[in-house]
Amino acid sequence: MDENGVLTLSIEVELAWGLKEGGYYLCLSKERKRETEILESILELCEQNKIPITFDFVGHLLLEKCDGDHNHGHQQGWFDEDPASDVDKDPLWYAPDLLDRILDSEVEHEIATHTFSHLWVDEISPEVLRWELEKVNEIHDKLGIKRPVSMVAPQNRVPPYEPLRVSGIKVLRRCPEDKVTSSKIKMLWNDLFSESPHEKPVLKDGILESYGDHRATLTANYLPHGRKKAHPFYRFLPISKEYWVERQKKKLRHELRDVITQTQHIHLWSHLWEMSNRWQMEIFEDFVGFIGKQENLKVKTMRELWEDFNR
Template identity: 30%
Template structure:
């Protein structure tokens, strides 16, 4: 029996706060996309793994975070360009909507402040603080953290995840940026499926199959004008392959990828197809935590670590 996982990097402004020139359209689209995705998931009753930046769960802060061992300048934008942009820095209303959804989503972590775990400047102390702070805030909200999605898929400090009782993380796609080219995927008919594995730290690596917004700009416009949305076709192909097999197809996106109505249509088409295949076959929809528990088993070190603090 095959399965499909959808994971989202839910970050608002934090996904861009360290960039010199953040993409304005996507920065402003975070709240819109978050709400649209919640509505679509509820419409089709499809659960997903929402990896949330911990800072979004705060109501306010001093913008300094003096007790946080971040590199110099890490929180500068909070105190400068975005000092008056609470809508980019906080999102307790959005998190509440997620947790109160009728759909059984997984609440996961995307670190506290979108730290890039694979970078040299992210030392062990910083990584530990990012996980500990996220976990503390989650507990305040009566939530626990089973899964972790690395900001910008920059993997590092996996031992810290294991020590903090995390069960699973989203691993890198076997293809560049999680996007399989049209020729690579359709003409050569290469598999879209991935295999979750338990790594040396006892964590379950749930690799990404494809990023749902990896074909944009003028090329997308031309393709849609003469054919159809290529990413919808690729997603349908992956879903169909999972339905035919015992494999796993793992799609991911950011809420801020939904900047226009055509992006909403893309996601509606993909979720509608997923719901159709789930109804017509034995295909299941899982969260990353579901996959971790299935792969590692109930007596694994992962389960024991999670139980020790949940």
């Protein structure tokens, strides 16, 4: 690892696949117009500042169309909401155009995997996970792009590592165990006062673990996410959105300064849909501009973390 601070940015591209349970895909814009526009803005900012990002795609989004027949040992009903159509009819479930735009960027971004169907990796058999990852490899091969070597498991759950190794996955973003909590109060506390892990990647069971927080850190949890309102706790506080925006800007800058001073590594992340409003994008634009001005900082994709580890 460099004698510099190292920053990794990852953005999960999951759209309706990540929000299908409970109908939360209503948080997305109609025909994903807003999410498409925001991706364009993200890529433009990255080009201006020469910053690479790891984009973690749900594999199904890379399809132009399908017949909905994907069940290979998945739990009953797992694919029931798959529209079995195409990108023109259901752009929340298919998004090959987003991939094309990323690949056309002047910056070489990484295309990683978020499984094929946003699978709960700790609730299924290793065989099903292996099928999902091999399906993603098959799609990448057909598209003529590099097979993924990096993975982010849905909801930051911890998968069995053997299917990852067999399928060519080398790097996994995961949350340190002491950061995982189901307590709503602890989550609110972490939003306000906790920092992201400042830890260099570690090789465990043949997989390089890159440590990120359990909750999104590129975006502010006290602000709306896409079309989804902020948590009621924050909505009822007599504090303006502008205050929270400035608070998050300062928080990200402070954390990055610490990482540079400590010559440590930090992995910040969010979902594309969460970034899809003006408050979250104001934060991202400010942070990217700040990143671009740092001299003792390297911005590396998850793939580059693995390549550096093996030098």
